[in-house]
Amino acid sequence: MVHLKLETLRLNDEDQVVGPRNFKPTSTQICDEVVRWWKEEPVAEDLLIDTLFERLNRRRSNWSVTKDELYHALKSHNLYTNEVNELKTYDDMIQPSYLTDSDMDQVDKKLMDKVSIVDSEFGKGLIATQDVPKGGMIVHESLPLSVIPQLDKQPLVARGKCCGVCSAFTTLSSQLIIKNNLDCNSCDTIWCSKQCKKLDITHSILKHPTSRNPLCSSVDWIKFENFCLKESLYSAYAVGVLYARHALQPTSNLWEIFTSLCSVSQKVRWQASDSTNVGGTFDASSNGKLGSDVTTPTMETQWSLAFGMFSKAFPKCELNNEDFLNFTGTFNLNQTMGQVYPLTAHINHSCEPNVRYDLEPKYGIKVYARKDIKKGDQLFLTYVNPLHGVTLRRRELRVNYGFICNCARCMQEWETRQKIVNHPSNILTDSETTTTARRKSSMKMARPSLKELLENGDEFDLEIPSEVNPRRRLSVRFNSHVTLAVEEE
Numbered sequence: 413m414v415h416l417k418l419e420t421l422r423l424n425d426e427d428q429v430v431g432p433r434n435f436k437p438t439s440t441q442i443c444d445e446v447v448r449w450w451k452e453e454p455v456a457e458d459l460l461i462d463t464l465f466e467r468l469n470r471r472r473s474n475w476s477v478t479k480d481e482l483y484h485a486l487k488s489h490n491l492y493t494n495e496v497n498e499l500k501t502y503d504d505m506i507q508p509s510y511l512t513d514s515d516m517d518q519v520d521k522k523l524m525d526k527v528s529i530v531d532s533e534f535g536k537g538l539i540a541t542q543d544v545p546k547g548g549m550i551v552h553e554s555l556p557l558s559v560i561p562q563l564d565k566q567p568l569v570a571r572g573k574c575c576g577v578c579s580a581f582t583t584l585s586s587q588l589i590i591k592n593n594l595d596c597n598s599c600d601t602i603w604c605s606k607q608c609k610k611l612d613i614t615h616s617i618l619k620h621p622t623s624r625n626p627l628c629s630s631v632d633w634i635k636f637e638n639f640c641l642k643e644s645l646y647s648a649y650a651v652g653v654l655y656a657r658h659a660l661q662p663t664s665n666l667w668e669i670f671t672s673l674c675s676v677s678q679k680v681r682w683q684a685s686d687s688t689n690v691g692g693t694f695d696a697s698s699n700g701k702l703g704s705d706v707t708t709p710t711m712e713t714q715w716s717l718a719f720g721m722f723s724k725a726f727p728k729c730e731l732n733n734e735d736f737l738n739f740t741g742t743f744n745l746n747q748t749m750g751q752v753y754p755l756t757a758h759i760n761h762s763c764e765p766n767v768r769y770d771l772e773p774k775y776g777i778k779v780y781a782r783k784d785i786k787k788g789d790q791l792f793l794t795y796v797n798p799l800h801g802v803t804l805r806r807r808e809l810r811v812n813y814g815f816i817c818n819c820a821r822c823m824q825e826w827e828t829r830q831k832i833v834n835h836p837s838n839i840l841t842d843s844e845t846t847t848t849a850r851r852k853s854s855m856k857m858a859r860p861s862l863k864e865l866l867e868n869g870d871e872f873d874l875e876i877p878s879e880v881n882p883r884r885r886l887s888v889r890f891n892s893h894v895t896l897a898v899e900e901e
Contacts, residue, residue, distance in 0.1 A: 434476045439485040445472060446486060450804065454797075457804045458829060461492065491807070499806075502680050502814035506745070508535040509674045509758060516755055518665060523755050526550050527791070534760040535674060537790050544785040550767060551779035556751035557666055558657045559611050559775055560650045563641055572600035576615060577608040578774055598622065607774075614656040627659045629725055636721035646750065647678070647740040648718045654743075654752075655726060669754050675742040676814065677734070682711040684811050715740075745813065753777050761813070762792035763805060763821045769793065802826050 437445070446464065449471060450457040459467070464486075465479040486492035490499055509529075516523050527538050527550060544550050561569065562579035569576050576596075582589070582604045589595050594603045598620050603609040617625040618633045633652070640649040658667035719736045723729060731739075746757035749771060756769065756777055766789065769779045785791070796808045802825035809817050 433474045435474050436476050437472075439481075439488065442468075442477060442482060442485040443489045443491055446482075446491065454800050454804055457807075458801050461486075464492075490810075499810055499816060500684060501810055501816055502676060502684055505680055506535070506674055506676045506814055509672060511536070511669065511672045511754065511758070515669065515672070519669070519754070520554075523551065523553065527755070529755075529758055530790075532760065532790060536758050537760045538755070538758045539790050540785045540787055542787050544781045546781050546784050548781050548785075549778055550781060550785070550791065551755055552776065553753045553755055554772075554776040556753050556775060556777075557670055558654055558752075560653045560751055562750065563637070563646050563649045566637060566641060569601060570599070572602050575604040575608050576601040577603060577612045580604055611775075614653070614660055617660065618656055627726065627728060628656060629727060632721060632724040636718070636725045639718060639721055643714050643718070645714065645718055647743045647747075648715070648722070648736075650743050650747070650750070650752075651736065651739045652722055652725065654739075655722075655729065655731075659726060659729075670742065670752065671739070673742055673746045673752075673754060673757055675738055676745060678715060678737040678740040678744065679712070681741055681744060681811070681814075682715075684814065748777065751775070751777075756793075759791045759793045761795040761809065761817065762819050763794060763796075763798055763817055764819060765792045765794045765798075767791045767793055802829060 446468065449467075456464075456467070461479065461483050465482050468477070468482060469475070483492065511529060513524050513529055516529070524541075526540060526542055526544060528541050530537055530539050538551075540550065559577050561577055565574045565579040568574045569579065572595075574581055582602060584592075584594070584604065589602050592606065594606070594609060596602070596615065596619075598616070601615065601619065603612065616623050617628040618630055621630045623630060633656075636652060637649060640646065640652075654666065654670055658664070715737060716733065719733045722736060723731075743752065746752050746754070748756055748769065756779060759767065759779070766781065766783050766785055767779050768782050769777050771777055779791070779793075795813060796805045798805075800808075802822050806816050806822065809815060
């Protein structure tokens with residue numbers, strides 16, 4: 413029987429007054445709050461320090477913080493700067509991929525029909541080997557390197573609520589599941605199709621304590637999995653899944669391909685995040701996690717604990733801690749929506765991309781031309797939301813991929829932003845409305861047209877409105893609290 417309980421939550425657009433009056437926040441707490449606000453209102457990340465200070469005082473009226481403290485806190489974490497060269501990057505520390513066309517031919521010869529891996533000014537890249545019209549498919553990878561189940565769905569998988577591989581909620585009745593042999597004889601795991609069950613070759617050694625396979629301790633794997641779930645270490649979990657597949661099939665080329673992709677130590681990546689909490693909001697590998705407890709262990713401690721559990725789960729593994737950090741960094745640099753597609757991973761970034769991707773309902777990915785592409789043209793995807801302003805785009809690229817984008821669009825938007833920032837009228841503290849309007853205007857000029865947005869589907873996200881009328885009437889829809897029923901364990 414399912415038990416439901418009622419929980420009342422506040423909507424995120426309500427002014428937040430939490431904690432005692434005259435509370436003195438730490439530098440990290442200040443940054444966390446500002447970053448959380450920027451996530452809710454992307455347009456706000458281009459506001460001047462005077463306006464940021466005024467708006468922060470409204471959001472956290474119980475805080476005792478000066479404008480200088482706000483400025484130094486943001487600047488020390490690389491969250492506020494007017495000079496691009498002040499930002500720390502790590503692109504020079506990334507080891508480039510050394511995969512070739514012949515390596516990919518061994519995976520699937522059809523993969524290279526229209527593209528070729530080449531050296532470019534951005535490292536390895538992908539070029540078209542024939543003309544491709546707008547809307548034409550260029551790349552189709554029917555499977556990732558190895559299907560990595562969704563970490564956050566694993567508690568539901570263990571209860572037989574989701575597929576053990578694709579993590580989809582199954583619509584099959586229990587009779588059909590049993591009839592088609594889509595259930596596990598030793599645990600409650602089910603699969604939504606015969607293909608998913610066939611792909612789940614590591615299930616028994618990872619999930620069954622009775623398997624007694626010398627390659628893996630399932631008891632320790634479950635501890636490792638639960639730790640990764642608790643600490644949002646998705647990339648560590650992904651490396652574990654990939655290694656388990658390699659350990660079970662050592663003659664496959666999976667591990668060779670994975671370790672041949674561009675790489676950098678996860679330690680370098682978290683140092684670019686500036687702090688555990690602030691970095692977590694921009695670092696895609698942590699799913700935007702914010703650490704709310706000051707006793708939360710440091711990133712180095714978290715990853716050290718994760719490696720210790722990984723080593724116990726795979727007692728014959730010869731990897732050391734540095735290897736583990738390098739491979740988690742490799743995963744983060746090359747993953748697309750939580751999966752590694754080795755050919756698509758070679759497509760470089762541009763804020764004005766000429767290709768887009770669509771994920772297939774199960775495991776595959778297809779790359780299409782957004783415009784006519786000529787033979788010899790390099791392919792470019794966007795790694796970030798192109799509707800965001802130049803500051804936020806560059807910040808997310810720096811944290812996740814180690815570089816500052818200097819494409820034509822970024823250069824133009826940054827120049828426009830500098831003119832606005834340095835305009836004498838913006839020195840006044842009461843210019844919030846004018847400044848915000850200018851930010852919106854400059855961002856809208858560089859955004860894709862509505863037609864492009866519709867053509868690209870899930871590639872673009874809608875922004876949350878930056879202004880909410882404080883005098884709006886409270887109604888069923890716009891009440892400042894919402895009550896919902898949640899399942900109780």
